[in-house]
Every structure is written in structure tokens, then in C-alpha cells.
Amino acid sequence: xxxxxxxxxxxxxxxGLIASLSAYVALDLGKRMxxxxxxxxxxxxxxxxxAWGTGVWSVHVLSMSFESLPYPVxxxxxxxxxxxxxxxxxxxxxxxxxGQHDITLTGVLGAAGGVGLGLVATxxxxxxSMGLQPGFSWDGPGLLQALLAGIGGSxxxxxLWFYGRNQPDSRVPWNMVSALSMGIAVLVSQEGVMNAAGxxxxxxxxxxxxxxxxxxxxxxxxxxxxFVLAMLVSSRLEEHTRESLSQAKTELRHQSQxxxxxxxxxxxxxxxxxxxxxxxxxxxxxRLALLYIDIDGFKPxxxxxxxxxxxxxxxxxxxxxxxxxxxxxLPVRLSADEFLLLVVDNPSRGDVAQRAxxxxxxxxxxxxxxxxxxxxxxxxxxxxxxxxxxxxGAAKLLxxxxxxxxxxxxxxxxxxxxxxxxxxxxxxxxxxxxxxxxRALANRELELYYQPKVHAPSGEITGAEALMRWHxxxxxxxxxxxxxxxxxxxxxxxxxxxxxxxxxxxxARAWRDEGLRMRVAxxxxxxxxxxxxxxxxxxxxLQRYNINPKLLTCEITESVAMxxxxxxxxxxxxxxxxxxxxSIDDFGTGYSSLSYLRKLPAEELKIDRSxxxxxxxxEDAERVVDAVIxxxxxxxxxxxxxxxxxxxxxxxxxALGCDELQGYLFAKPMSARTLSLWAMNDIGPKDMDFRxxxxxxxxxxxxx
Numbered sequence: 001x002x003x004x005x006x007x008x009x010x011x012x013x014x015x016g017l018i019a020s021l022s023a024y025v026a027l028d029l030g031k032r033m034x035x036x037x038x039x040x041x042x043x044x045x046x047x048x049x050x051a052w053g054t055g056v057w058s059v060h061v062l063s064m065s066f067e068s069l070p071y072p073v074x075x076x077x078x079x080x081x082x083x084x085x086x087x088x089x090x091x092x093x094x095x096x097x098x099g100q101h102d103i104t105l106t107g108v109l110g111a112a113g114g115v116g117l118g119l120v121a122t123x124x125x126x127x128x129s130m131g132l133q134p135g136f137s138w139d140g141p142g143l144l145q146a147l148l149a150g151i152g153g154s155x156x157x158x159x160l161w162f163y164g165r166n167q168p169d170s171r172v173p174w175n176m177v178s179a180l181s182m183g184i185a186v187l188v189s190q191e192g193v194m195n196a197a198g199x200x201x202x203x204x205x206x207x208x209x210x211x212x213x214x215x216x217x218x219x220x221x222x223x224x225x226x227f228v229l230a231m232l233v234s235s236r237l238e239e240h241t242r243e244s245l246s247q248a249k250t251e252l253r254h255q256s257q258x259x260x261x262x263x264x265x266x267x268x269x270x271x272x273x274x275x276x277x278x279x280x281x282x283x284x285x286x287r288l289a290l291l292y293i294d295i296d297g298f299k300p301x302x303x304x305x306x307x308x309x310x311x312x313x314x315x316x317x318x319x320x321x322x323x324x325x326x327x328x329x330l331p332v333r334l335s336a337d338e339f340l341l342l343v344v345d346n347p348s349r350g351d352v353a354q355r356a357x358x359x360x361x362x363x364x365x366x367x368x369x370x371x372x373x374x375x376x377x378x379x380x381x382x383x384x385x386x387x388x389x390x391x392x393g394a395a396k397l398l399x400x401x402x403x404x405x406x407x408x409x410x411x412x413x414x415x416x417x418x419x420x421x422x423x424x425x426x427x428x429x430x431x432x433x434x435x436x437x438x439r440a441l442a443n444r445e446l447e448l449y450y451q452p453k454v455h456a457p458s459g460e461i462t463g464a465e466a467l468m469r470w471h472x473x474x475x476x477x478x479x480x481x482x483x484x485x486x487x488x489x490x491x492x493x494x495x496x497x498x499x500x501x502x503x504x505x506x507x508a509r510a511w512r513d514e515g516l517r518m519r520v521a522x523x524x525x526x527x528x529x530x531x532x533x534x535x536x537x538x539x540x541x542l543q544r545y546n547i548n549p550k551l552l553t554c555e556i557t558e559s560v561a562m563x564x565x566x567x568x569x570x571x572x573x574x575x576x577x578x579x580x581x582x583s584i585d586d587f588g589t590g591y592s593s594l595s596y597l598r599k600l601p602a603e604e605l606k607i608d609r610s611x612x613x614x615x616x617x618x619e620d621a622e623r624v625v626d627a628v629i630x631x632x633x634x635x636x637x638x639x640x641x642x643x644x645x646x647x648x649x650x651x652x653x654x655a656l657g658c659d660e661l662q663g664y665l666f667a668k669p670m671s672a673r674t675l676s677l678w679a680m681n682d683i684g685p686k687d688m689d690f691r692x693x694x695x696x697x698x699x700x701x702x703x704x
Contacts, residue, residue: 067199293359381413403424450466497527501537508551607641609642
């Protein structure tokens with residue numbers, strides 16, 4: 001009795017589902033090879049072959065179970081396993097093309113031919129593993145039809161898949177259509193092989209009791225569906241996890257290339273972008289421009305209004321910078337108050353000059369700040385411009401723009417400068433000088449010179465100020481005005497300051513051993529005051545050389561002392577506990593608060609040389625000096641005037657009641673050896689002498 005459509009429906013539904021689902025999973029896993037590493041790609045290829053081979057094998061087993069044969073069917077285990085293994089191998093060979101980035105028509109036809117031929121070969125092996133008796137009598141035209149059906153369906157299915165892969169915005173689910181086509185090819189070729197085998201002419205199966213067909217039907221149906229679905233779910237979970245990780249990495253990379261305050265690109269993003277656009281510019285023979293922007297005088301904003309206000313201004317600067325950036329340009333926040341603008345649209349120098357002028361005008365517009373009351377703050381900026389490739393390669397573009405910015409700042413700020421080669425010469429000299437200075441500190445090329453201080457009423461020498469000198473082996477004597485700013489800029493000022501303290505104490509010990517009790521003054525920089533262990537370092541040096549703390553004077557400029565009065569008070573207190581003599585240097589040039597000045601444990605004020613130089617020339621200068629001396633006397637502080645160069649200045653200062661004087665009128669800075677010879681052998685000026693108290697045993701009263 002021929003099977004009816006109703007009786008065939010379950011078989012068609014189940015086998016069609018298994019064949020199409022297996023093809024879909026095989027295609028889905030195969031495409032992952034495109035973006036995978038070699039080892040991982042092999043795993044995806046194996047999964048693709050397993051999905052396809054298991055589906056083809058299951059269709060054969062289920063087709064035979066639904067076939068109305070008058071005898072029971074069985075399989076030889078080795079044969080049926082070989083059939084499954086062959087299907088898996090054919091699947092791996094055919095579906096590896098799915099993972100290729102580029103595929104030709106010849107490649108599609110070859111893969112489809114291999115899959116179609118493999119379908120028929122797998123089904124033949126499976127049929128032979130049944131051991132049907134008396135034996136198959138194959139129908140040649142039927143086998144050819146089965147082969148053509150397998151190849152044709154595979155060609156159509158793979159062709160649809162490759163076509164759909166290049167249609168990313170299409171609403172047609174090409175992968176599903178392709179899988180359905182290949183599923184139909186499996187069913188048609190399987191039916192063709194069964195018809196060509198002449199099953200109705202067989203009378204039995206030699207392996208019906210070895211591995212009955214009924215024993216593997218459940219495995220071929222439910223087991224295959226669960227296996228293929230599990231592979232699909234697992235691959236989708238892996239894909240979702242991979243996408244989540246990729247998104248997380250992308251977000252982290254994005255965050256790592258953004259300034260958290262302004263949301264502008266940071267230096268890392270700038271370097272990547274510069275490398276990219278400079279390569280493109282080389283190919284296209286176009287120009288780039290880099291604008292290096294530094295906000296003038298930004299630090300007082302933070303000091304006066306607090307960091308939240310300063311941060312809001314920086315965000316406003318970033319917004320204004322972004323407003324002038326063109327398509328493809330990159331605004332960058334480089335550091336605290338330094339910004340960059342990378343211009344990529346092949347600008348001329350004239351274009352960049354107009355852009356720089358417009359940006360300066362925009363930045364000069366008032367910023368609204370919210371503090372205790374709403375007010376406006378006006379800032380200016382210094383800007384340096386470097387052109388690529390005119391001003392050097394990509395590696396030097398930032399440094400050259402920085403050099404141009406420093407030139408703009410040196411010109412007074414609120415302007416822009418284009419880079420010139422001479423601007424880098426000074427920078428290179430600074431780097432060379434810095435390296436030499438490091439070696440000088442290590443090789444003891446530095447030396448302290450000492451300028452005597454004179455007791456105004458008597459003219460006797462009462463002490464000396466230590467001043468640093470550098471005997472460069474090839475450049476000769478280098479002024480502190482040259483190397484001290486370099487040391488401050490590049491972080492070498494603290495080691496230099498520590499050396500000065502130690503060397504001054506050592507020299508004081510050496511003089512004392514010679515019989516001279518000389519008080520020595522050293523200058524402390526703002527950087528040293530920020531050292532938490534400054535007082536301890538000074539105390540250790542005094543103890544190491546067994547020096548009375550009152551023989552060491554620590555001079556601190558008024559502007560440094562008032563920069564952070566609260567913190568300075570703490571430092572002064574710690575220095576006072578050590579017992580050193582404290583002096584406020586360059587008094588009159590800063591903005592001292594009398595309330596703080598009264599509380600500071602200082603014992604001395606030094607009048608700045610700018611007021612002393614105008615004595616006898618400018619009446620205002622004399623009134624200022626008179627007021628400072630009276631103020632110091634009211635606070636019970638000793639007054640020292642520096643920069644005394646004329647007899648007239650000397651006479652005025654004595655008349656006003658100044659306590660001590662210092663300047664070229666009495667002596668220039670000299671080496672420690674020269675000062676020793678002067679004190680011991682009287683080889684100095686005949687009208688000057690050292691106070692007797694400097695020779696006898698140290699008594700506290702004689703130190704003042």
C-alpha cells in the first residue's frame with residue numbers, strides 16, 4: 001500500500017526541521033571563522049561540520065524508519081558510525097568556504113559540488129551499513145538524479161547565503177532561506193538514493209539484531225534536535241558574551257582616550273589621531289596644523305575661587321575650543337590648563353592665523369562664574385602653532401608647537417606665534433644644561449660663594465649669605481639666574497636646595513674649627529617649603545656638623561611666604577622648633593598680610609634691592625624704606641637692606657635705623673676660602689673688620 005500524504009506529513013515535518021535547522025546552525029557557526037583566530041576558527045569549523053553531519057545522518061535514519069518495508073532493519077555499528085563521520089567531514093570541507101572573506105563563483109560551485117556529492121556518498125555508506133539481502137541493485141539514472149538534486153540544492157542554498165551576506169540592510173532573512181534550501185536538498189537527495197537502491201526487492205537486513213533501527217530513532221530525532229539546538233544556543237550565548245566584552249573594551253578604550261573633566265580627547269587619543277592623519281597627509285601631500293594653547297594666569301583662579309570654579313572654567317574653555325574645530329579636527333586637553341587643536345583640512349598659514357586669532361578673541365570673552373556672587377572672569381591665552389610637514393615630522397610637532405607657545409608667553413601672552421627653528425634651539429640648550437646640572441650635582445662642580453653682611457652702625461661684618469655658583473667645565477661660570485629656573489622647571493630644585501643646606505652647615509663647621517663663628521644664611525625656595533621633611537632635613541644637617549641652630553638663617557621671600565599663608569605658618573613653626581633664624585626676604589615686593597606677618601616666627605626682614613637702588617633718587621623709595629624699618633621695629637624684627645652700592649645709600653639706611661647691610665659697596669660674593677683668609681689674615685678692605693663676637697665662644701646674646 002502506497003503511503004498517503006497524511007502518513008508522510010510527520011516524516012516530512014520532522015526530517016525537514018532537522019535538515020533545515022542543521023543547515024542553519026552549520027552556516028551560523030561557519031561564518032564565525034571570518035573574525036576568529038586560527039585555533040578558534042578551527043573550533044567553529046568543527047562545530048559547523050558536526051551540526052551538518054549529524055543532521056544528514058539523522059535524516060537517513062528517520063527516512064528508513066518511516067519507509068514501509070516488510071522486514072525489520074538494522075545497522076552495523078562501524079558502518080553507521082562511518083556514515084556519520086563521513087557526513088561530518090563533508091560538512092567541514094564544504095562549509096569552510098562560509099568563513100572566507102572573499103568568495104568567487106568557482107568557489108561556490110566547488111563547495112556546493114562537494115556538499116552534494118558528500119550527501120549522496122554519506123547516504124550510500126549508510127545504506128550499505130544495513131546489510132540488506134540479497135543485495136542492492138542500483139538504478140544509475142536514479143543515483144544521478146539524487147546527485148544532481150544534492151548539488152543543485154547546495155548550490156542554490158550557498159549562493160543565497162553569499163548573496164545575503166552582502167545585503168546587510170535587507171529585510172529578507174537570507175540565512176534562513178539558504179538553510180531551508182539546503183534542507184530540501186538533503187531530503188530530495190535522500191529520497192533519490194532510497195528509490196535508486198531498490199528497497200522493495202530486498203528481503204531482510206543482516207544486522208537487524210546487532211543495532212536495530214528502532215534503537216537509534218530516538219537518538220536520531222530527539223537527540224539530534226537537542227544537540228543542534230544546544231549548539232545554536234551555546235553559539236548565540238558566546239556571541240552575546242563576545243559582543244558584550246567587545247562593547248566593554250570599546251567603551252574602556254573610549255574612556256581611556258577622553259579627559260574626564262572636559263570630555264575632550266586626551267594625549268593618548270591625540271597621538272593615535274596624529275599618527276593616522278599624518279600618514280594620510282603624506283599620501284595626499286597635504287598639510288596639518290597644531291595649535292598649542294596655554295591659559296595665562298589660570299592658577300590664581302583656583303587659588304582665589306577654588307577648584308570647582310576652576311573646573312567649570314576649564315569646561316567652558318573646552319566648549320569654546322570645540323566650537324571652532326572643523327570636521328575632522330581634534331580638540332584636546334593636554335594637561336591642567338593646556339589644550340591642543342589639531343587642524344586636518346590642509347590649512348595654509350593664513351588659514352591657521354585667522355583660526356588662531358578667532359580662538360584668542362573667543363577665549364578673551366568673559367567667563368561667568370558662580371561663587372558667593374555671580375561675577376565675570378576675563379582670561380587670556382598664549383598660543384603656539386606648528387605646521388606639518390613644514391615644521392618637522394609628527395614626532396616633533398607637539399614639541400615645536402610647545403616651543404612656539406613659550407615664545408608667545410615670553411612675548412607677554414594673549415597672542416600666538418608660529419614655530420621657528422630658533423625656538424627649539426633654546427629648548428635643546430635647556431635640556432643639555434639640565435643634564436650637565438645633574439652631573440654637576442653628582443660630581444661636586446657646584447660651589448657656595450658668600451656675600452658678607454655688615455652691621456650698619458659699626459661697619460663690622462656679622463655674617464654672610466650663601467649664594468650658589470656653578471663652574472661648568474666648558475662654559476665657565478654659569479649664573480644662578482640661568483640654571484635655577486631650569487632646576488625648578490625640571491624638578492631638580494629640591495636636590496639642589498638640600499645640597500645647599502648641607503654644604504652651608506659643613507662650611508660653618510669648617511669655619512668654626514678655624515676659630516671663626518660665622519652665621520650663614522641660605523635661601524629656601526617654594527619647592528623646598530612643600531617638602532614635608534624640610535625641618536627634619538635641616539635639623540639633621542645641623543646635628544651632623546654640630547652647629548648651633550642660631551648660626552643658620554633661613555631666608556624665605558615674601559611672595560613665597562604669602563602664597564599659602566596657612567601652610568607657610570606650619571612650616572615656619574617647624575623651623576622655629578628646630579631653632580634656626582628665620583628671615584623674610586625681598587620684603588615690599590609681595591602682598592603681606594600684617595596679621596599673618598605678626599604671627600610668623602620670623603626674626604628679620606630684608607628690604608628688596610629695588611627700593612635700596614632708588615634711595616637718594618626717589619623720595620617715594622625712601623618713604624617706603626622708612627615705613628618698612630618702622631614696621632619691623634614695631635614688630636621687634638631686625639632689618640637688613642640688600643643691594644647697597646653707594647655711600648649715599650649707606651648713609652640714608654644708617655640714618656633710618658637699618659640694622660644690617662649687604663651689597664657690592666662692602667664686598668662681592670666670594671669663595672669660602674677667600675672669606676677665611678680675609679677674616680684670619682686681614683687681607684680685605686682696611687675699613688672693615690669682623691665682629692669680635694665671631695671669634696670667641698658662641699654665646700646666644702652675641703648671635704643677635
